[in-house]
Amino acid sequence: MTPTDPKSHAGHTHQHVLGVPHVCTSCGAGLETPLACGDCGTMLTPSSEVSPYAVIGLEVAYEVDPKDLAQRVRKVARLVHPDFFASAGTTMRALAEAHGARLNEAHEILKNDVRRADWIVRHLGGPSEEQERQMPQSFLMEVLEWNEALDEGASAPPGSTERLALGPLEDELAAQRARTLALVAQALDPLPERGSAALTAVRRDLNAIRYLDRALRRLRDLRIGQPS
């Protein structure tokens, strides 16, 4: 099996998604996922460039319906999961492992608002997090303040004023995260122009969310109990 060249199948009725194979090389049926044919069950071998959206048969868009996503993932999992190839040969088992991992990676990206936004920014030629490191001075001052409160709360005994102050701080940071994420959603829907300045703004918001998430993770661990 070789990756299908979509151009050789001109005139078909299925959508093109990012140059992904769209018909089965074995039986010619239309594909919902480039990983395997839902009709004849043949495992296909698309190039590693296939986008996470294409893996589960979606067009690139920021908004993803979680229910639809879960349903699609289950459907593809039924075609490629290693459990269905446990008594097949070594090659098929390895292919199922690889396809299963690709499906799960796509799912991880698509179900997570931040990872999805990050993928779209890169996909549209926007800056990576390493390229856009500048954060406004005022924001960095805020970060210093939380971390100070966090350090004090973490070293104080449970029930102390410093520790109790972490409750409102967690609420505040969670609210700030929600506001920032709403800005990201607004900027990415509809998708901005490739390489536009809007992507840089989204990247900054995503970077801010990373700072917020790190603090929220620590707050959560303190509230629930340290990970072992």
Add this chain to the structure above:
Amino acid sequence: MGYIELNVLDNAPKLVVIGIDLGTTNSLAAIWRDGRPEVLRVEGEPALVPSVINVRPDGSLVVGRSARALAIEDPEHTVFSVKRFMGRGLGDLDIDLANTPYQVTETESKLVQIHLRGRVFTPQELSAFILRAVVQQAERALDGATVASAVITVPAYFDDAQRQATRDAARLAGIEVLRIVNEPTAASLAYGLDQRKEGTVVVYDLGGGTFDVSILSIEDGVFQVRATNGDTHLGGDDIDRLLMGLARQALAGKVDDTVFQDATFQQAARLAAEKCKIALSNDPVADLVISLPELRVNLRRPVAREEFEALIDPLIERTFVCCRRALDDAGLAVGEIDEVVLVGGSTRIPYVRRRVEAMFGQKPHTQLNPDEVVALGAAAQAEVLMGGRRDILLLDVTPLSLGIETVGGAVAKLIQRNSTVPCSVKEGFTTYVDNQTGIDFHVVQGERELARDSRTLGRFQLKGIPPMPAGMPRVGVKFHIDADGMLTVTAKEESTGTTSSIEVKPMHGLTDGDVDRMLEESYSRAKEDFEERRRVDLVAELGTMLRHTHANIGVAKSRLDRESFEDLTDAIAAAEAAQGSLDLPTVQAARDALDRATIPLAAVLMDDVVKQAVSGKKLSEV
């Protein structure tokens, strides 16, 4: 059907695939038969095989019930709870080793070694003996069918080294592992098939040595784990240990302190604690009884349920920290849980049930036997893997984050915990000096920020990088966690396309060479070990039969015809002589002869009771 049809000839051995729950305290097997999973048991025997091993004076091994029966008599050579040693080093085992009557050491690669009668065993080897005993019992229950392969369960929170150790144990036992499945996930499968319900389910699994909590959503026949958490050192053993502490307190000052170090005392205390714990599930007060005249120990310490509950409360609290973390990782509130399923023998404790009910705001589901549900789920998963059912699918997760040590000792997370498996991630590496041909990297598992606080999964050595100026090579290393939850690492130098080789130094694990050597040794030992186990079982059975017979010898004398009575007395004499025999055929023949000779007596006794003839009944069945 869980069968592979290999041969249509009637006398060809039937090959079967089974599910095995390799537990800390007990192990058992189940099979898929007639559209449902079924626990495998030999008629008249319990299905559970105690996960206990005893080494006899002649160096042979006894496993299961017979080994457990030898615990007090021969404590120095009886190993319980070997699962807690799997994939662990001595540094992880402080609590477990505090009361261990046998010597435990560690190799350079931090592999635990247990010394018993001059022989050295790894936890993998001892687990292999348990697995073999379970398979032998399964094969007897299946009228001599041969177990071709198995699904083996492990705690969900087992790390890579612990999973690898389990896989190696199966290899040493000569079992092909079809899949390693997480215990709570297997349990959810059994529950889901039994109840035919969909929704969000919490599996609370408190076993003999480990605690797991998994949160799953069951939809369209897909069992998707949303989050899992746990503690691989928290279970019934720890509850026993608390009760043993009570016993020691009660005896302090009354007996010599050295008694507490005595192996017989330790095993007796352990069994007394377990008995007391089990009794407290039914009674408001139960006694901790240790009676060892030779050590001048005579303890009867009443334990009230309230005292017991206060004692174990901190352990239950620890399980709830795991539960809250799992809920948080799954992004779920308690109110969104549709059902809580209890698994593991320790969930029989009423206090555990009460606390779980309060924690989740609903009565937990307890209709399934908590000892059997994991094996049943494993059998169901075996059926899926054999292609028998395509309507169910388990989507499991990796319990711990995977990372590599970076400059300065920090951990760079590559795969987050609770990622669905299989999953892969690719990471680029390069060289620091010109013409460097190798790169070392340190892979860790866990949630900690610093490598020194994390568990080492392995140290990998990349070799065969083509000589180039520093920073030029682009080595892509792929980390893949497979459907068994186990890691494989592959590497490729991308500028030239050379495949670099990777050498792994396993932590707490066996190399392939170790496994091969042990396999070779065990082949020569296997027959002896099996025969010895069978002999010990038969001698125990002989004892029971003789007791029954002696109890009724008066009836036999007055009611049996002369010939039958003489047959019986001959058989008794032969059986008594055979009790001390080390030769399996002799013991077997004596047991069979006694069995036959007691049939007339059984008939007489039965006749007395119900006034009806019983033909072919044996005394032990009356």
